[in-house]
Amino acid sequence: MAEKLLLRAIKGGKNTHIITLSGKKIIKIPSTLEKLPDLKTLYLQNNLISKVCPEISALTQLTILNLGNNLLEEVPEEMKYLTSLKKLHLFGNRICRFASGACDGLQNLILLNLNDNHLTWLPQDVGRLKSLTHLSVNCNELASIPIELCFLKDLCELQLNYNQLTCIPEEIKFLKKLQKFLLVRNYIEVLPEGICNLKKLSILDIAGNNIQIFPPRFHNLKLTEFYCEENPLFLKQPTVALQQEDIWSLQEITSRYVMNQLAGKHPFLTRAIEHYPEVRNLISQAKKCPICGKFFLSIWLECVRFVPPPKKWKISRNLQLVPLQVLICSYKCFNRRDPDLFGIAQV
Ligand SMILES: [Zn+2]
Structure with a gap:
């Protein structure tokens, strides 16, 4: 039946570069497609396709493929032959994995839509989709995102709504666009x-997450829209912190000494440190106390400062003040803090 529909579509269509076979209850992709190597656009959405036929590999000129709302269980391996593909729609299937090599040939893909599937993870191979600018994986079951995704240098839109993500990798900073x-x-x-x-x-x-506080410098982002409803954001309520003595580990004491001597350009240490790459690496993670200006390594007090949202941000109603994380070096400095710095009660 599908073959007949295809013939009819070819005959009836004015443009032989586009085939539309959507909503036809097709179970199997017509294999005669291989006789259309110049095909540019193929719409097969809203059918009952559970497997892609091998003949689709002949469509090396195809730029748009829509297989949305079908019964696929994986991102098919055959995709790797569609080397001209720019837009691939696979939304509304039952996809829970990528076939191995599926991403190999998709060097020109700019849009990938995987919304409404059952993916619990994305393979490292997504890093091979070098031209990707738009990726949406809304309404899946993703528990994490691979670091490789953060190296797609042209990515300008990333949609991960309604998943099970608990964190975002620091490498997100590489998505410069x-x-x-x-x-x-x-x-x-x-x-x-x-x-x-x-x-x-x-x-x-970031609406509907468990975020209480934002990283320092967050208010410097040039956002136009920022939504954060339904997060347990810190509100401006002073908490009484215990004024304990600080107990530091030997490593913390030593590294604070070394880091602060280095900051003061201590001649002997400055020369000596050249010979200890591991120590250099360790102290490169140093943080600077905003109160005393000194460096510390791994023991700190977490505080919060509330700043008004930048005027250019269009924001959600629940956000009166942006709570920003501030790390300070000691209780000594905590006791010297300015009145708009609040301690966070340790639960
Ligand atoms: Zn300090």
């Missing part, structure tokens, strides 16, 4: 500091 980032309804508790490096980011939606 990202403009739109949607993370609605996940289980994210902390946004990575790297997000503050996304200079092009203009729309960020």
Whole structure:
């Protein structure tokens, strides 16, 4: 039946570069497609296709393929032969995995729509989709995203709404062209500091997560829209912190000493440190106390500062003040803090 429909579509169509066979209850992709190597656009959405036929591999000129709302269970291996493909729609299937090699030939793909499937993970191979600018994987079961995804240098839109993400990798900072980032309804508790490096980011939606505080420099983002409803954001309520003595580990004491001597350009240590790459690596992770200006390594007090949202941000109603994370070096400095810095009660 599908073959007949195809013939009819070819005869009836004015443009032989486009075939539309959507909503025809097709179970099997017509194999005669292989006789149309110049085909540019193929619409097969809203059918009952559970497998892609091998003949589709002949469509090396195809630029748009829509297989949305079918019964596929994987991103088919045959995709790797569709080397001209620019837009691939696979939404509304039952996809729970990528066939091995599926991403291999998709060097020109700019849009991939995998919304409404059953993916629990994305393969590292997505890093091979070098031209990708738009990726949406809304309404799946993703528990994490692969770091390789953060190296798609042209990606400008990333939609991951309604998944089970608990964190976002720090490497997100490498998505230099990202403009739109949607993370609605996940289980994210902390946004990575790297997000503050996304200079092009203009729309960020984190509604429905578990975020209490934002990384330092977050308010410097040039957002136009920011939505954060239904997050347990810190509100401006002073908490009484216990004024304990600080107990530091030997490593912390030593590294603070070394880091602060280095900051003062201590001649002997400055020379000596050249011979200890591991120590250099360790102290490169140093943080600077905003109160005393000194460096510390791994023991700190987490505080929160509330800043008004930048005027250019279009924001959700629940956000009166943006709670920003501030790390300080000691209780000594905590006791010297200015009145708009609040301690966070340790639960
Ligand atoms: Zn300090």
